[in-house]
Amino acid sequence: MSRIKSTLIPLAISFLTAATVVSCNQTTESSQTTDAKTGAVAATPASVTAKAADAVPDPTTIPAGNIADAATILSRKQVPILCYHQIREWRANDSKSAKDYICPTSVFEAQMKMLADSGYHAILPDQLYAYLTTGATLPSKPVMITFDDGDLDQYETAVPILDKHKFKAAFFIMTVAIGRRGYQPYMDKQQIKDLADRGHTIGCHTWDHHNVKKYQGQDWVTQIEEPTKKLEAITGKPIKHFAYPFGLWNHEATVELKKRGYLGAYQLAEKKRDDENPLLSVRRIIASGYWSPRTLHNSMVNSFK
Numbered sequence: 001m002s003r004i005k006s007t008l009i010p011l012a013i014s015f016l017t018a019a020t021v022v023s024c025n026q027t028t029e030s031s032q033t034t035d036a037k038t039g040a041v042a043a044t045p046a047s048v049t050a051k052a053a054d055a056v057p058d059p060t061t062i063p064a065g066n067i068a069d070a071a072t073i074l075s076r077k078q079v080p081i082l083c084y085h086q087i088r089e090w091r092a093n094d095s096k097s098a099k100d101y102i103c104p105t106s107v108f109e110a111q112m113k114m115l116a117d118s119g120y121h122a123i124l125p126d127q128l129y130a131y132l133t134t135g136a137t138l139p140s141k142p143v144m145i146t147f148d149d150g151d152l153d154q155y156e157t158a159v160p161i162l163d164k165h166k167f168k169a170a171f172f173i174m175t176v177a178i179g180r181r182g183y184q185p186y187m188d189k190q191q192i193k194d195l196a197d198r199g200h201t202i203g204c205h206t207w208d209h210h211n212v213k214k215y216q217g218q219d220w221v222t223q224i225e226e227p228t229k230k231l232e233a234i235t236g237k238p239i240k241h242f243a244y245p246f247g248l249w250n251h252e253a254t255v256e257l258k259k260r261g262y263l264g265a266y267q268l269a270e271k272k273r274d275d276e277n278p279l280l281s282v283r284r285i286i287a288s289g290y291w292s293p294r295t296l297h298n299s300m301v302n303s304f305k
Contacts, residue, residue, distance in 0.1 A: 125264050148243055175230050204231055
């Protein structure tokens with residue numbers, strides 16, 4: 001554990017630094033949804049928006065014949081998806097690159113306030129899946145908020161801020177660190193279960209954050225199957241969504257995850273998505289600790305088309 005503790009997070013940060021995060025000039029965005037058949041964008045009535053915001057469909061109830069093909073899924077307008085890691089104040093020994101992945105509390109609070117004040121509605125992975133596969137209605141200005149690794153500050157600091165704005169989020173848990181305390185503490189089993197019980201999504205982020213592109217044989221059991229079972233035992237719910245360590249993925253990984261029943265998997269800012277399994281290569285962007293609310297908004301609008 002001490003070896004993982006000293007090397008895991010810096011390694012993750014060094015790889016994640018290479019991810020492309022877009023910051024562009026601000027544009028305006030109206031409340032809108034995308035027509036399932038034509039791809040045209042249309043305004044969503046307030047009553048429909050409120051209903052859609054509260055509805056979290058069960059993807060397993062969608063008949064196979066109703067699920068769109070890969071080309072249709074790829075053609076749908078992308079939903080902005082934000083990725084966070086640590087939510088805490090910067091320390092003196094945090095490197096400049098590390099601070100991209102460490103969001104000070106005041107910065108996170110300002111970013112969430114911007115989303116709420118701008119009329120964004122936080123959706124969950126099951127809602128995104130239903131939209132991408134069937135064209136199901138989303139609330140106006142949807143956004144997904146995600147957290148990787150399972151750091152304790154996500155539970156203690158980020159969740160109360162999410163609660164204030166009535167936002168739900170997805171938490172992708174690295175199971176090797178569950179309950180670990182020390183310099184960088186992580187959520188324990190009860191805290192993870194509490195999030196699931198309160199309507200947040202719990203997803204898998206492997207056992208110990210190894211690069212999925214390097215998996216062979218037993219790695220799929222150690223890194224995917226066993227962590228999935230562990231999280232299902234903790235939450236009492238099926239685990240259907242996955243986040244790639246470092247955002248790194250390849251086609252082989254999408255195939256293996258699909259074999260194991262995963263419905264969605266999330267990379268980072270790479271523009272490419274898998275032509276055969278687009279649901280298992282969904283894009284996110286790192287929400288930088290350096291970003292003002294305006295910069296975050298610019299990046300959301302310009303990175304997701």
